[in-house]
Every structure is written in C-alpha cells, then in structure tokens.
Amino acid sequence: MDRNDDKLKKTAVIEGASESEELSAPPMGFKVIVREFLKDRVAMIALIILVLILLTTLVWSLRLDANAVMQVDILRNFEKPVEFEWGLIADAWNGEKTLIFGADDYGRDVFTQLLLAAWNSIIIAVAVTSIIATIGISLGLIAGYYGGKVDNAIMRVTDFVMTLPTTMIIIVFMVVVPKVTIPSFVFIMSVFSWTGYCRVVRSKSLSESSRDYISASKTMGTPTWKIILLEMLPNLSSLIMVQLILSYAGNIGLETGLTFLGYGLPEQIPSLGRLVSSATTPYNMEFRTWVWLPASTLILVLMLSINYVGQALKRASDAKQRLG
Amino acid sequence: MWKTVLRRLLTMIPQIILLSIIVFVVAQNMPGDPFTGMIDPNVDPAQIEALREAAGWNDPVPVQYVRWVGNVLQGDFGRSYAQQVPVTTLIGGRAANSLRLGIVSTFFTYLIALPFGMFAGRFNNSWFDKFVMIYNYISYAIPTFVLALLMVFIFGYRLGWFPTFGSKNVTMTAGTAEYYWDMFYRLLLPGFTGGILGTASTTQTLRSEVIDAKTQDYVRTARSKGVPEGKIYAKHIFRNALLPIASSFGFIFSSLLSGSVFIEQIFAFNGMGDLFITSINGRDYSVVITLTLLYGILAIIGSLISDIALSLADPRIRID
Numbered sequence: 139m140d141r142n143d144d145k146l147k148k149t150a151v152i153e154g155a156s157e158s159e160e161l162s163a164p165p166m167g168f169k170v171i172v173r174e175f176l177k178d179r180v181a182m183i184a185l186i187i188l189v190l191i192l193l194t195t196l197v198w199s200l201r202l203d204a205n206a207v208m209q210v211d212i213l214r215n216f217e218k219p220v221e222f223e224w225g226l227i228a229d230a231w232n233g234e235k236t237l238i239f240g241a242d243d244y245g246r247d248v249f250t251q252l253l254l255a256a257w258n259s260i261i262i263a264v265a266v267t268s269i270i271a272t273i274g275i276s277l278g279l280i281a282g283y284y285g286g287k288v289d290n291a292i293m294r295v296t297d298f299v300m301t302l303p304t305t306m307i308i309i310v311f312m313v314v315v316p317k318v319t320i321p322s323f324v325f326i327m328s329v330f331s332w333t334g335y336c337r338v339v340r341s342k343s344l345s346e347s348s349r350d351y352i353s354a355s356k357t358m359g360t361p362t363w364k365i366i367l368l369e370m371l372p373n374l375s376s377l378i379m380v381q382l383i384l385s386y387a388g389n390i391g392l393e394t395g396l397t398f399l400g401y402g403l404p405e406q407i408p409s410l411g412r413l414v415s416s417a418t419t420p421y422n423m424e425f426r427t428w429v430w431l432p433a434s435t436l437i438l439v440l441m442l443s444i445n446y447v448g449q450a451l452k453r454a455s456d457a458k459q460r461l462g
Numbered sequence: 463m464w465k466t467v468l469r470r471l472l473t474m475i476p477q478i479i480l481l482s483i484i485v486f487v488v489a490q491n492m493p494g495d496p497f498t499g500m501i502d503p504n505v506d507p508a509q510i511e512a513l514r515e516a517a518g519w520n521d522p523v524p525v526q527y528v529r530w531v532g533n534v535l536q537g538d539f540g541r542s543y544a545q546q547v548p549v550t551t552l553i554g555g556r557a558a559n560s561l562r563l564g565i566v567s568t569f570f571t572y573l574i575a576l577p578f579g580m581f582a583g584r585f586n587n588s589w590f591d592k593f594v595m596i597y598n599y600i601s602y603a604i605p606t607f608v609l610a611l612l613m614v615f616i617f618g619y620r621l622g623w624f625p626t627f628g629s630k631n632v633t634m635t636a637g638t639a640e641y642y643w644d645m646f647y648r649l650l651l652p653g654f655t656g657g658i659l660g661t662a663s664t665t666q667t668l669r670s671e672v673i674d675a676k677t678q679d680y681v682r683t684a685r686s687k688g689v690p691e692g693k694i695y696a697k698h699i700f701r702n703a704l705l706p707i708a709s710s711f712g713f714i715f716s717s718l719l720s721g722s723v724f725i726e727q728i729f730a731f732n733g734m735g736d737l738f739i740t741s742i743n744g745r746d747y748s749v750v751i752t753l754t755l756l757y758g759i760l761a762i763i764g765s766l767i768s769d770i771a772l773s774l775a776d777p778r779i780r781i782d
Contacts, residue, residue, distance in 0.1 A: 298477050298480065298481075301477065301761045301762045301765065302481065302758060302761075303757035303758055303761060306723075306738060306753070306757055307484075307485075307754065309739075309742060310488050310489065310492075310742065310754065311488060313492050314491050314492055387603065391605040394605065395605055395606065395607055395724065398607050398724075399607075399723065399724070399727065399739065414607065414608070414611065417615075418727070418728070423611070423615060423619060424619045427615075430611070431615075434608050434611060434612065437605060437608055438603075438604060438605075441603040441605060442600065442603045446599060449599070
C-alpha cells in the first residue's frame with residue numbers, strides 16, 4: 139500500500155503540483171462508496187446503526203403524540219425505571235407510560251421522550267444543515283466563479299463572521315428573541331454557521347473556474363447561472379457531500395449543547411439536551427442516572443456513527459486514502 | 463512579513479467596531495435589566511426609573527453606544543450591576559482561573575497527542591495505530607458537554623478520585639501550600655477533559671506527517687549513515703513533523719483565556735465561560751458586551767498568531 143502511495147505521489151510530482159488535485163479527486167461513483175463500506179466493517183456497522191436510529195425514531199415520532207408525552211405528572215417525578223420486559227415496548231408503542239427508563243423531574247416518561255427528542259434533533263440538524271449549505275455553497279460558488287473584487291468582498295464578510303465567538307453570539311440572540319420556537323432557533327443557529335461551506339467551496343471553485351471547460355462554455359455563450367449550477371457544481375459534489383455529513387454531526391452537537399445550557403429548544407418540546415441537563419444537579423447525576431445517561435449515550439452514538447460514515451465517504455472521495 | 467502583520471492588525475479595527483456595534487445593540491434589546499429582578503416590589507417605580515435615568519439607559523441607543531466607546535477608550539468598561547464591581551476587576555479574576563485551566567488543558571493535549579501521533583505514525587497499521595485512530599474518532603466526534611458529564615460521573619462520583627465541582631476550597635486558608643495543592647488538584651479533571659477534546663487534530667496531523675516523512679530522502683540518508691532508528695524518529699522526523707502543528711498555537715492562545723462555557727458550567731469552575739452564562743442570566747449587559755468583545759478580539763489575534771507561527775516555522779510559507 140505504501141508503495142502505491144509512493145507511485146501516485148511520483149506521478150503527481152511529474153505532472154506538476156496543480157495536477158495532483160485531479161488525481162486525488164476523481165468523480166465519486168456510487169460503486170466506489172459501496173466498496174469502501176464493504177471494506178471497512180466499522181463504517182458498515184456505523185451506517186447500520188444510523189439507519190436503525192433514523193427508522194426507529196421516525197416511526198415512533200409518527201406514532202406518539204408529543205403533547206401527551208410532555209404531560210406533567212408531578213406525583214411520579216423521578217420514578218425509578220421498571221424492570222425490563224419486552225412486552226413493555228409494545229405497551230409504550232400503544233402510547234402507554236411504561237417507565238422503561240423511569241421518569242424525569244416532572245414525572246414524564248423518559249423512554250418516549252428520548253425517541254421524540256432524538257427525532258427532533260435529527261430534523262433540526264437537517265434544517266440547519268440545508269440552510270447553511272445553501273447560503274455557504276451559493277456564496278462560495280459566486281466568489282470562486284467571479285474571483286477578483288466579488289471574491290474579495292464575499293471573503294471579507296466570511297472572515298468577519300468566522301471570527302465571531304459563535305456560541306456566545308447565538309446565546310445572546312436566543313435571549314433577545316421574544317418567543318423561542320423551532321424556526322427561530324434554527325434561524326439563529328444558521329446565521330453564523332455557513333462560513334465553513336463558503337471557504338471550502340470557494341477555494342475549489344476558484345481553481346475550477348480557470349479550467350478549459352468553463353472557458354469553452356463561456357465562449358459558447360452559455361448563461362452564467364447554467365455554467366455555475368450545471369457545470370461547476372457537479373464537479374464539487376463529492377467535496378460538498380463530505381462537508382454536508384460532517385457539518386450535520388456538528389449541528390446535532392450544537393443544538394443539543396445549546397439546549398443543554400438552557401438556550402435552545404423551549405421546555406415543552408422533547409429534547410436530548412434538556413434530558414441531559416438534569417445531570418447538572420449533583421444528586422441527579424449520582425443517583426438518578428436513568429434521566430440523563432440514555433440521552434447522553436444516544437447523542438454519543440449518533441455523533442460517532444455519523445462521523446464514521448462521513449470519514450468513510452471522505453476516504454471514498456480521495457483515491458489516495460481509499461481502502462477498497 | 464511585518465507589513466502584513468501591520469495590515470492585518472489594521473483590518474482588525476473595523477472588524478472589532480462592527481462586532482461591538484452588533485453586540486451592543488443586541489444586548490440593549492435583551493428583555494429586562496439588572497434592576498428588574500433585584501428590587502423588591504415595594505420600592506417606588508419612580509425610584510427605579512430614576513436609577514435607570516442615572517445609568518443612562520433611557521437615552522437613545524446610538525448616544526449610549528458613543529458614550530460607551532468613549533469610556534472604553536479610556537479603559538473604563540463600566541460596572542457590573544449584579545456584583546457592583548468594575549467589569550475589568552471581575553473579568554480579571556475570572557480570566558486568571560480560565561488561564562490556569564487553559565494551561566493545564568494544553569499540557570494534557572500535548573502530553574496525549576505528541577506520543578500518540580509519533581508512535582501511531584512510526585508503527586502505522588499496528589494495533590497501537592488502530593487504537594489511536596479509534597481514540598481520535600471518539601475525541602473528535604464527542605460533544606464537549608457529553609464528555610465532561612461522563613468524566614465527572616465516572617471519576618468524580620463513581621470512583622471518587624476528584625472533587626466534582628469548584629475551582630477553590632473556600633474552607634481552606636488562602637496562601638498555604640495545602641490551598642495551592644487543592645487548587646491544582648481541582649484543575650486536573652476539567653483540564654484533562656479539555657485536553658482530550660483538543661487532541662484529535664494534532665494527533666492526526668502528526669501521524670500523517672510522520673508517515674509521509676518515513677519515505678523522504680533525508681530519512682533514507684540518515685538511515686544509510688547508520689543513525690539508530692530511535693534517533694531518526696526523535697531528532698530528524700519529529701522536528702519536521704512539528705512544523706504544521708505550529709499553526710495550532712494561535713488557536714491555543716485564544717482558547718487559553720476564553721475557557722469553555724460547557725466545561726466551566728459542568729465543573730462549576732469560576733472562569734470566563736461561567737461568568738458569561740451568569741451575566742446573561744442576570745442581564746448584566748456591561749459584562750456580556752465586554753466578554754463577547756474580548757472573545758472576538760482573542761479569536762482575531764489567535765488566527766494572526768497562527769499565520770505568523772506557521773511562517774516562522776516554515777520559511778516556504780509566506781504570508782502576504
């Protein structure tokens with residue numbers, strides 16, 4: 139394998155440094171991805187876990203009524219988990235309060251909250267990721283395609299937003315918003331997080347825009363939007379896909395983290411961050427692990443598997459690093 | 463290069479002004495003010511109004527902003543209304559705590575990352591390398607607050623090795639050796655947690671640098687001269703592999719003072735991040751504005767230091 143690397147590197151040197159990018163980023167076919175996952179068993183397991191979590195939470199969130207789950211039942215606060223039986227899951231499926239993982243501070247069932255909360259986190263992160271990807275990719279494409287003054291102006295703004303202490307600013311904004319709802323939370327998170335996309339896409343499209351096929355299209359009189367969207371964008375797709383998955387994991391972390399601190403989702407919406415935040419009381423942390431430990435574990439598993447799948451895709455998009 | 467540094471410092475000025483305007487305007491719009499919760503309902507509303515008037519909060523926002531900038535330029539960042547001390551005093555005390563924590567974290571980061579990166583690179587594809595790769599995935603992917611909670615739970619509560627909260631033991635007399643030892647002991651667990659979170663990129667960079675360097679000509683020359691294998695790694699490869707890590711200096715610099723909101727919250731550590739949350743909850747504008755501004759400035763200077771460090775370490779990289 140080392141030898142192969144060496145050969146590739148040597149060819150790259152012969153053909154000149156600017157050409158080496160071409161070697162490392164061929165179009166990412168579906169076949170290459172499948173092969174990568176078959177070769178890397180851990181990535182395969184991560185993918186399976188991820189799909190299982192997605193399907194389970196989706197199905198349960200369709201089945202359960204959030205208002206019923208979040209109904210306060212103060213008499214049962216911090217009730218201990220009952221002994222586990224498979225029949226209980228069927229009961230929970232029918233909307234019963236089974237207390238498989240016990241109850242939280244307001245006597246709400248942790249198990250059903252967990253499933254709804256995970257689905258909320260997944261959906262919110264999808265929303266944030268798609269918004270920031272749209273903003274970042276469009277700005278990056280424009281900056282890269284036009285270059286010069288346009289590029290300069292866009293990058294100034296990007297650099298400025300990048301130096302902002304993001305977590306702090308988001309917290310300040312969350313306090314200012316009169317009524318926190320899911321859309322306002324998503325919006326505030328998105329405003330400051332698109333810079334990564336912009337930088338990555340811009341640097342790649344800068345080099346792409348000086349290629350022959352772009353000049354050829356320009357001479358032929360293809361409209362600019364067509365060149366950018368139909369010719370340049372597809373060539374950046376593998377890069378964007380990797381960035382999408384890695385930033386998706388980051389956004390789940392950001393959302394749960396902010397909710398954990400108390401500046402995220404409002405109280406009446408099931409959220410992983412809120413379940414975990416009950417651990418900030420020493421007594422809960424030590425003796426009522428059932429409230430916060432399942433949610434923490436779920437966040438951890440979710441983040442690990444998304445990241446692992448992302449890394450496998452990253453390898454698949456780079457011929458030098460591929461395993462299969 | 464110094465020309466570039468000067469230019470970067472100059473472009474910092476509009477950035478900081480813009481940041482200060484954003485923060486100032488947003489903070490002014492926060493619901494409530496420090497007087498809302500603190501004055502009991504029996505107090506005459508007219509008196510509260512008089513206090514507000516005296517504090518200048520009834521003036522239009524631009525007027526307040528100009529007055530604030532005037533004061534800041536004279537080194538006066540205002541007073542914390544919640545704690546009735548100058549903001550600079552308040553932040554100074556907290557910054558010292560965060561700095562201590564930052565130093566311990568950085569120490570742990572390198573203590574873990576350097577040997578991990580070096581040996582994983584030297585023996586790549588061995589079981590140790592595989593272990594390091596798995597460790598790297600976890601430390602990269604795990605959210606700060608989940609790791610911090612698990613650390614407190616395992617080492618603080620279950621094993622009982624470390625105190626679970628606080629940066630000082632208030633029952634001990636300040637100045638004694640025991641007091642300082644206790645203070646240091648309390649830094650270990652939060653410092654270790656922060657250290658783990660910082661390792662991923664350094665380990666990864668170092669590992670791939672070492673793997674790259676293995677096949678380089680200068681290493682082959684050293685080998686053919688008969689330099690012992692251990693020395694090749696310790697002297698020749700290690701030095702060269704350290705270069706890209708120089709770029710993390712700036713990041714470390716800005717994180718040294720700013721601390722982490724999550725770690726300080728979970729360990730109930732009296733640092734800057736903790737102060738930020740307390741001030742936000744207490745609507746202590748002057749502290750919130752100063753802190754946010756400080757974080758912004760630290761980040762800007764940090765990225766500048768990274769670029770300078772990189773160009774000093776590697777003359778091939780020129781910043782201009």
